[in-house]
Amino acid sequence: MQNLDRPRRHLALALAGLAGFVDAAGYLSADRYFVSFMSGNTTRLGVELAREPAAAVFPALLAISFVAGVLAGALLSGRIPGRHKPPLLAGVATGLAFAAWLFGAGDGRAALIVLAAAMGALNNSFQSGGKVSVGITYMTGALVKLGQGLAALLQRRTADPWGDWLLLWIALACGATLGALAFVNWPGVALWIAAIVAAVLSLAARALPGGAP
8 A cells, every 4th residue: 555656545445445335235135145255255165064065155156256356357457557447447347237237136146256256356456566466355464464563663663654554444344334334225226336436436547647656
């Protein structure tokens, strides 16, 4: 985060909020599975393998779909490095819209699989040297860096700005709260809201200043 300029930092916060919104809506929509938190799904996979092996198929499919989304996003980013954000986010918006349609058609599990792929692709938004520099849909790394930054602060050592990682976590938490509220009150339109937001962020990414951050 500290290596991003202000517009890109703001975009990262907005995307983290979007990821929280989608994950909360997906979590509430069908069987309490996650669409971006694959650690949680992996734990459920292990539990299902121990209790009811046939039920482990779905969390495994979610993980596979997430990886497929990461793969697709990485291939796109590799073809147009530095200019991949607008088409990547447009693709995420399309995936979210398709998932919203599937959910409206009554196929919640298929919608979750599509959402997992979209969230996987979203993690390619910020790259450095061909690798993810800012994890958008998972906050464990951000919280670790937050804790390390606070430790350095207490020890009066030079540290990366820990406040950026705190803001990223807050953005995802706020997005999750809004996603849960939207799904509870308007379950038929919550994912459509997410798709519209992703489309708007795709347009915003086109307006980013050129050059390396």
